[in-house]
Amino acid sequence: MKKDDLAEFQEDLQIFLIELDEILADTERNLVDLERSPDAALVQEVFRAMHTVKGGAATLGLDDAVEVTHTMESIMERVRSGEQELTSEMVDALFHVLDWLKMWKVSLEEHMDSPPAEDLIKEMQRFVLEPHTESAKVKTRPADGKHTLGEELNQKLDEYLSQNMPVYEVVVKFRPDADLLSVRCFQVFTLVSEAVDVIFSEPSVDEMESDDVGDVLTMYISCEDGGEMARQIAGSVGDVIEVSVTPYKPTNAPEAGRESPDATVKTSSLGRTVRVDVELLDFLMNMIGELVIDRTRLTQLASRLLVDKDTAVIGNELAALASHLQRTSQELQEGIMKARLLPLKNIFSKFPRMIRDLANRCGKQIDLEIRGENTELDRTVLEVIDDPLIHILRNAVDHGIETPEERRHMGKPERGKVILSAWHEENQVVIEITDDGAGMDPEALKRSAVNKGLVSVEEAGRLSEKEALELIFMPGFSTAKVATQVSGRGVGMDVVRTNLERINGHVEVRSRLGVGTTFTLKLPLTLAIMRALLVECSGCIYAIPTSSVEEAITVSKDGIQTIKGKPTLLVRGRIFPFVSLEGVLNDDPWAHQHGLQYAVLTRSNGEALALGVDDLIGEEEIVLKDMGKMLARLKGIAGATILPDGDPALILDVNRLL
Amino acid sequence: MAKILVVDDAMFMRNKTSKLLQENGYEVVEASNGEEAVARYMRENPDLVLMDITMPVLDGIESLKQLRAYDPEAKVVMVTALGQKSMVLEAIKAGARDFIVKPFQPDQLLEAVRKQCEA
CATH class of the missing domain: 3.30.565.10 (Histidine kinase-like ATPase, C-terminal domain)
Known part of the structure; x- marks a missing residue:
C-alpha cells in the first residue's frame, strides 16, 4: 500500500466508523421494536442497515465484517420476503452480530486483530441453511448507488461539469411496501424530467417498464437551482419517504463530501456536521467573554465622551458601536452555546437494548x-x-x-x-x-x-x-x-x-x-451559561446559581436564635443553620454574622442552610469562565464570571460549601 | 375552493369519493364514463380530475389523452386497481400527474388531491 493510499484508507475508515456508530445504534433500537411487533418498514430498515455496512466494509476490503453482515442481511432478507418469521432466538443472534460489530469497530480503532467470527457465523447460518430463492418482489440495490456508477457515466457527468453545468445526484426512497413501485418510480422520473435535465437514472426507464425496480430511484440531473425543484417534485409524489440531493463531484476529486448529503428530507437525519474539539468551543466561549468586557468598557468611555460638548458626537457614535457590539457578541455567545448541544439520542439510543436484556x-x-x-x-x-x-x-x-x-x-x-x-x-x-x-x-x-x-x-x-x-x-x-x-x-x-x-x-x-x-x-441546557443570584458580602460580589437557591429573605435581628450553641434561622417553622457567606468561605462558618441583612435559603450536601449576606443585587445571566486548576481546588467555588460592569465575581458551588 | 371532476362508472365509488371530497370542502362534479368526462371537463373547467381507468364507452386512458389534447394543462390523477401496472404507466406517459391505488384510505385520496390543488 502506498502512503497516500494508506492515508486515504484511514480517512475513509474514519467516515465509515462514524456512520457505523449511528447505524448500530439505530439498528439496535429497530431490532428491539421488531421483536415486540413485526413491521415491514423496520425489517427493511435493518436489512438496509446491514446492506450499507456490508457495502462499506467491502469497499474498504474488510472481509470478516462483510461475511458477518452478509449473514444478518440474508436473515433479514428472508424475513422481509415472508419466508421466515422473526423469532426471538433470531433476534438474539442478530444482537450478537451487533455486539460483534461493536467489538470489531473497537479493534479497528485500536489497530488490533478483529474478534473471531466463526462461531457467530455458524450461529447465524443455522437460520439460513435451507436454500432460499431470491425474493422477486423487491430487488435490492445499494442504498446510495454510488459504487455502481460505470466509468462511461462518470465521464458523461464530468463532461457536464466541465461545461459549468452543475450536476446533482437525486436519491429518492420509496416505502418498500408501496403498491406499484415501478409506476411510482416512473412517475417521479417523468415529473422530474419535465422540470430538469435528467442525465441518467437507476433503474432505467426500461427497467421500470419491466418492473425491475427496488425501493430506491437514483437520478443524475443537471440544473441551476441546486436541485431544489427536483427535490420538491419528487417529495410531493406519493409513497416517497426520502429525497436527498447531493452535488455530484467529479470522479477524481476527493470524495469526502459524498457521505454527507447536503440536504436530506428525513426526520431522523443527523444533519450536516463537523467535528470540533470541545476545548476549542470553550476557548471561543472564553474569548466572547472578553469581548463582552471590552464592550462594557467602550460604553463607559462613550459616556465620558458624552459629557463634554466637544466630544459628544464621537461619544454618540461610540455608544452606537458599543450597542452593536453587544448584539453581535450576544449572538456569538448563543451560537457557540448551540454548537455545544447534542441531542439526547446520543445516550438514549442504547437504552432499548439495555432494557430488553435486563428484562x-x-x-x-x-x-x-x-x-x-x-x-x-x-x-x-x-x-x-x-x-x-x-x-x-x-x-x-x-x-x-x-x-x-x-x-x-x-x-x-x-x-x-x-x-x-x-x-x-x-x-x-x-x-x-x-x-x-x-x-x-x-x-x-x-x-x-x-x-x-x-x-x-x-x-x-x-x-x-x-x-x-x-x-x-x-x-x-x-x-x-x-x-x-x-x-x-x-x-x-x-x-x-x-x-x-x-x-x-x-x-x-x-x-x-x-x-x-x-x-x-x-x-x-448548558453549564457554560446559567442564571445566578448576585449577592454581596463584605464588599465582594458572589454569584449563586439560581438552581440552588430556594428563597432569599430579609433577616430581622430577632430572627436568629441560638440552638445548641449554633446560630439558627427559623423560617415559617423550618430550621436553617445560619452561617455568613464570608465566614463559610474562610472556614469559620459561625463568624461575621452580625448585621447581615439578608439570607439565601439553600441546601448544601442535602442539608438545609441559610447563607447570610450583606446585600442582594439581583438575578443575572452569567457566563462561567474556567479559572483553571487553582480555583477548582477552592472549597465551595465553582468558577468565576465577569459581571456586566467588567468586574469579576466568584460563582459558588453550594453543595461543597460545608 | 377547488373544483374536482370525479370520473367513475361505478356509482358507489363516485358517491363515496364525492362525499369525501365535499366533506373536505371541495366542489365536486361527476361523470360516469370517459366520454361524459371530456364533455363535462369542457363545460365545467375543473381544477382537477380523478379518473378511473377501467370504464365503458371511453376508458380512462383514452379520456385522459383527449383531455390533455383539449387542455395541455389539465391535471388528472388516475384511480387504479392493482394489476393495472402497464396502464398506469401509460397514463403517466400521457400526462397523468399522479395515481391512487384502490382500495384507498380517505387520507391517501385527500393527500393526493391536496398536493395537486396546491401545485
Whole structure:
C-alpha cells in the first residue's frame, strides 16, 4: 500500500466508523421494536442497515465484517420476503452480530486483530441453511448507488461539469411496501424530467417498464437551482419517504463530501456536521467573554465622551458601536452555546437494548417508550446524566416493574411499561422516567431507613409521604443488601442526586404504591451559561446559581436564635443553620454574622442552610469562565464570571460549601 | 375552493369519493364514463380530475389523452386497481400527474388531491 493510499484508507475508515456508530445504534433500537411487533418498514430498515455496512466494509476490503453482515442481511432478507418469521432466538443472534460489530469497530480503532467470527457465523447460518430463492418482489440495490456508477457515466457527468453545468445526484426512497413501485418510480422520473435535465437514472426507464425496480430511484440531473425543484417534485409524489440531493463531484476529486448529503428530507437525519474539539468551543466561549468586557468598557468611555460638548458626537457614535457590539457578541455567545448541544439520542439510543436484556434476565416483559430524543443538551451535561439515567432505568426494571404473574394478579397488563421522555421547559431540559410498576411504599422506606440507622423511629414517624420518598436519596440508603445483579453497582440514589446537583440539576421522585414511579430530572441546557443570584458580602460580589437557591429573605435581628450553641434561622417553622457567606468561605462558618441583612435559603450536601449576606443585587445571566486548576481546588467555588460592569465575581458551588 | 371532476362508472365509488371530497370542502362534479368526462371537463373547467381507468364507452386512458389534447394543462390523477401496472404507466406517459391505488384510505385520496390543488 502506498502512503497516500494508506492515508486515504484511514480517512475513509474514519467516515465509515462514524456512520457505523449511528447505524448500530439505530439498528439496535429497530431490532428491539421488531421483536415486540413485526413491521415491514423496520425489517427493511435493518436489512438496509446491514446492506450499507456490508457495502462499506467491502469497499474498504474488510472481509470478516462483510461475511458477518452478509449473514444478518440474508436473515433479514428472508424475513422481509415472508419466508421466515422473526423469532426471538433470531433476534438474539442478530444482537450478537451487533455486539460483534461493536467489538470489531473497537479493534479497528485500536489497530488490533478483529474478534473471531466463526462461531457467530455458524450461529447465524443455522437460520439460513435451507436454500432460499431470491425474493422477486423487491430487488435490492445499494442504498446510495454510488459504487455502481460505470466509468462511461462518470465521464458523461464530468463532461457536464466541465461545461459549468452543475450536476446533482437525486436519491429518492420509496416505502418498500408501496403498491406499484415501478409506476411510482416512473412517475417521479417523468415529473422530474419535465422540470430538469435528467442525465441518467437507476433503474432505467426500461427497467421500470419491466418492473425491475427496488425501493430506491437514483437520478443524475443537471440544473441551476441546486436541485431544489427536483427535490420538491419528487417529495410531493406519493409513497416517497426520502429525497436527498447531493452535488455530484467529479470522479477524481476527493470524495469526502459524498457521505454527507447536503440536504436530506428525513426526520431522523443527523444533519450536516463537523467535528470540533470541545476545548476549542470553550476557548471561543472564553474569548466572547472578553469581548463582552471590552464592550462594557467602550460604553463607559462613550459616556465620558458624552459629557463634554466637544466630544459628544464621537461619544454618540461610540455608544452606537458599543450597542452593536453587544448584539453581535450576544449572538456569538448563543451560537457557540448551540454548537455545544447534542441531542439526547446520543445516550438514549442504547437504552432499548439495555432494557430488553435486563428484562429478559429478570424474567420480566417490559416495553420502553422513548419520547423527545431530539431534545438537545450541552455535551458536558449529557456526559454527567448518563450514569444516573442508567441507574434509574435499572431500578425501574429491577424494583419497579413486577413479574408477569404478579402483574396479572394485580389486574395489570403482563407487559410493563417504562417511558423515558425529555422536553424543554424554559431554560432547562426535563427528563422523566416513568414506570407502571409496583411503586414505592412510604412505610417500607421508613422502616428500612430506621433499620439502617439513618433516621430515628420518632423522626420516621413525623415524615410525610413525600418526605418518606426522599429517603431514597439519603447516603447509605441503598446498600449492597438490596442491590441485585441488575440494579446494584454500588451506586445509590444519593450519588445520582449529588451528581445532578453538581451540574445545577435536580432530581425528584413521585410514586404511588401499586401504580408506578416517576423520576423527574431537571437539567440546565448548558453549564457554560446559567442564571445566578448576585449577592454581596463584605464588599465582594458572589454569584449563586439560581438552581440552588430556594428563597432569599430579609433577616430581622430577632430572627436568629441560638440552638445548641449554633446560630439558627427559623423560617415559617423550618430550621436553617445560619452561617455568613464570608465566614463559610474562610472556614469559620459561625463568624461575621452580625448585621447581615439578608439570607439565601439553600441546601448544601442535602442539608438545609441559610447563607447570610450583606446585600442582594439581583438575578443575572452569567457566563462561567474556567479559572483553571487553582480555583477548582477552592472549597465551595465553582468558577468565576465577569459581571456586566467588567468586574469579576466568584460563582459558588453550594453543595461543597460545608 | 377547488373544483374536482370525479370520473367513475361505478356509482358507489363516485358517491363515496364525492362525499369525501365535499366533506373536505371541495366542489365536486361527476361523470360516469370517459366520454361524459371530456364533455363535462369542457363545460365545467375543473381544477382537477380523478379518473378511473377501467370504464365503458371511453376508458380512462383514452379520456385522459383527449383531455390533455383539449387542455395541455389539465391535471388528472388516475384511480387504479392493482394489476393495472402497464396502464398506469401509460397514463403517466400521457400526462397523468399522479395515481391512487384502490382500495384507498380517505387520507391517501385527500393527500393526493391536496398536493395537486396546491401545485
